[in-house]
Amino acid sequence: MQQLAGPAPLDAALQLKIHELMLTTRLLEERLIRMYKQGDGFFWIGGPGEEAFNIPLGLLARKGQGLDHDYLHLHYRSTGTLLAMGADPIDSLRQMKNTATDPYSGGRNFAGHSSMRKWNVVPITSPIEVQYSIAPGTAMAQKRANSKGITIVQGGDAGTAEGDFATCLVWSSRPGAELPVLMLVTNNGWGISTPASTQHGEKYIADRGKAFGIRTKVINGNDAEETYHELQEAMDYVRNERKPFLLEAQVSRLYGHSSASGANFAKHEVDCLADFEQKLIDRGLRTQSQMDEMREQITQGLLEASRRVVEEPQPEGSTVWDHVFAPRNHVKEGL
């Protein structure tokens, strides 16, 4: 196969925007890790190393509430996607510190477990792969409504061994009832400590879609521009054809699995942010010193935000009984 020179460069303003979001996401994750290590949180898990994939995803998603917008069934490495959609980084700090002000879960859930109904971000949960069983439901509703919205579901590589992944393949490709589901697999080659190569005989996970007539593609998720183009194409297909697409992106895992494995920098993996910064320098779009200054400013802003967050109230014990049962049908009423 002929090796191409690489993906076409994006519009300069877009490149700069992607860079800023990638940088903010990385620095946010590093701040979260620091908070954890300083005792301002019980657990860290996140997505450093997936920025080149997650930022374009957030930028391209059709953001909003209801069937006409995209439903996002994400996982615990998706903070960059949320930031690209416009989430405030301080809210991730709040979830790390489990404050009552955490807008995603009110101090109930781990860092990186976002949820936002006004943007169709379905609650991220810890059980691996369940989102692939749930996604067909939102997609069915969208298909029936003749809307432009699609359902996006994302998870890691190891989790695809769960039955839920097969569920999504089967349910999204029923003959005559194909669903507008964009299945994403961010393949970092690991499931905690287990190398994918020791557990998976398939060459590419994406190949599993082929048996179902699902369009598939394997891409380099460490290249923000390639990701942007490929995601755009896949989304267009799903949005217009109302059929599923399975996209596998090869990404890095730059701080290990989670705080449980130390959350230390992995020197031998591709760093998508460093690569992208080099590209911007080579293209004369940003200088090293401009980037250093940005880094300094964002770091300082996050540090100050984290100082504010640790002063914010913790949820009261008596609130455990709040929200066991809903008094009204928020998801139907859209309120």
Place this chain on the structure above:
Amino acid sequence: MATMVQAVRMALHVGEERLGVTDIFGEDVGPPLGGVFTATQGLKTAWNTPLDERGIVGAAMGLALAGQCPVAEIQFCDYAFNTIDLLKLIGNTYWSSNGDWNCPLVLMTPVGAGIRGSIYHSHSFDAQATRLPGWKVVMPSNPLDAYGLMLSAIADPNPVMVLLPKALLRVKAGPGEQIPGEPDDERALSKMIDAPVGDRSGWEPRWPDTPDLFVPIGPLRLVRPGTDATVVTYGRHVPVARRVAEDLAEEGLDIEVIDLRTLHPYDWDGLKASIRRTRRVLFVNEDTEITNFGEHLLRRTVEELFDELLAAPRLLAGKHLPGIGLADNLERASVPQREDMVDLLRAMCAETRGAAGPRPAPAVRLSRENTDASAALALAYARR
């Protein structure tokens, strides 16, 4: 005069027509079969799914989150066990999103023994279901309650599990259990809403005009008032308990029978009031007895009403066995039988704890008078 399964079908029809039900689905739920128990025949939003329970439960959740109103069926509760983590997720979605995403869906599934279903068509699900915080759980014991509870389940903004006692699905409505608007003649109803045998492709049901009759989720139903002991049960054992009470009445024992109907959130005030009155209580269900929902009710009874009880409260439940065997003798030896209930109630009514300590059952049958007398004695003793 509808059977329970016809009542469910009529409720689902009302759900589609007037309560916004968008999807009724599961394995063999759509045409041509309309469900292995026929609960979904003739419904316009019924469709068949792949044979994948996790997919069914997951799709229900996705549909609910997207503002739809899904009713999903698990063909037999015996096959719901591989969905437990998804059921947990559904139950915790509103809570873990701190009140942002509610998850309104109905999951119905046939439960229990009594049809010689052997190891994998006899499971109960009440013990599992009541261990899923965030869910409401109901279990009707007659057609009218099945109809009204189903409507309430559909209208509820939370996940509701409707457990259908499969041994009662084809039992006809008794007195007072008819649905307003349904024809009295069961053959007339069958002609209207049962799919014909053979080719059904051109068949359309004619639905009787039945009302929006909601049986509220929560309140228990007093099946039969009594003064000597309370039997608290649900589903298949409600009619059994009623017959037992009628038989024991001939021996002079006056047994109160309560149909809990809602397993969660359950009507503790109602239960407590009854137990306070009769001062003896027997909980009955057919799920396996270790970590059984009845044990929870028993625990609350002991903690809150111990001093008022005349007899040790009891639980009659299924044996803690790996399965329910096919042969009649095996099934009978595994799940509570009528005779077990009779024996226990006789023994309990002979107990007057507190008055003279626990006593063996007297040879003579107790009359209402001397039970009251021992109760008075017990009270006097307690006050000393």
